[in-house]
Amino acid sequence: MAKAVSVTSRLCLRAASVNVARMIDPLLILIAAVFLVAGFVKGVVGLGLPTVSMGLLAVNMAPSRAIAIVIVPAIVTNIWQTFVGPYLRDILRRLWPLMIGTVIGCWLNAGALTGPYARYGTVVLGVLLVIYAIIGLSKFKFHVAPGNEKWVGGVVGIITGVISASTGVQVIPSMPFMQAIGMEKDELVQALGVFFTTATLALAFNLTAGGLLTPANAVPGTVAMAMAFAGMYVGQSVRQRMPADAFRRWFLVAMILLGLYLAGSALVKEIG
DSSP states (O other), X not given: OHHHHHHHHHHHHHXXXXXXXXXXXXXXXXXXXXXXXXXXXXHHHSOOHHXXXXXXXXXXXXXXXXXXXXXXXXXXXXXXXXTSSSOHHHHHHHHHHHHHHHHHHHHHTTTTTTSTTGGGHXXXXXXXXXXXXXXXXXXXXXXXXXXXXXXXXXXXXXXXXXXXXXXXXXXXXXXXXXXXXXXXXXXXXXXXXXXXXXXXXXHHHHHHHTTOSOGGGHHHHHHHHHHHHHHHHHHHHHHTTSOHXXXXXXXXXXXXXXXXXXXXXXXXXXHO
């Protein structure tokens, strides 16, 4: 009798473990790993969560689906970053044309994720990752005179919005512009939070209107947000112990390789 109970217990435990394994969605494991890495990068260098997560997720899914998962963690982490620092009023005074232009650009290109050219989104994303990394690695610096900040910011914003609506990436050409007007270190980190909050909210409206932001993304978004904060916590701890510049350099090299892979593989599929 005892042996029969023991055998039955083992069979039940084995069946339960099989059921648990089936319940663990491989997609959720992928999302958790991606956002842990992306959060770690953001914790070390102060940015890169949407860029890294979009790049890694696009290896396994369409950019439109990846954006729907990235959007909520991006908004929450950027809101947090917006209010960490004393520069908010000055940032709004200097960057309002950039932010308004970005909203307009997102609106102008609202159908990019669901339109006939949506399949080229991975190619564009890969090219943008390469451009972003090359600009980051180069020592060449742009400069925008104070008298030109407003109109240049508006133009840069529209271009950034159009690109963001297609790929979910908002660092080109907005980040080089913010560096070109003299924002550095703590002010730049807070400015990125303010700008990315605006840009991701504008993108969220596009996703909702296009039917891409649905309740089905709630669980993946929650997993992504939790792992992003965990990665950021670890990254901030590591930043105190290692040279951030060295990490940033290798991170940008990895972005070049990832961008080349994304663009190349997408082009091969289109040609094939």
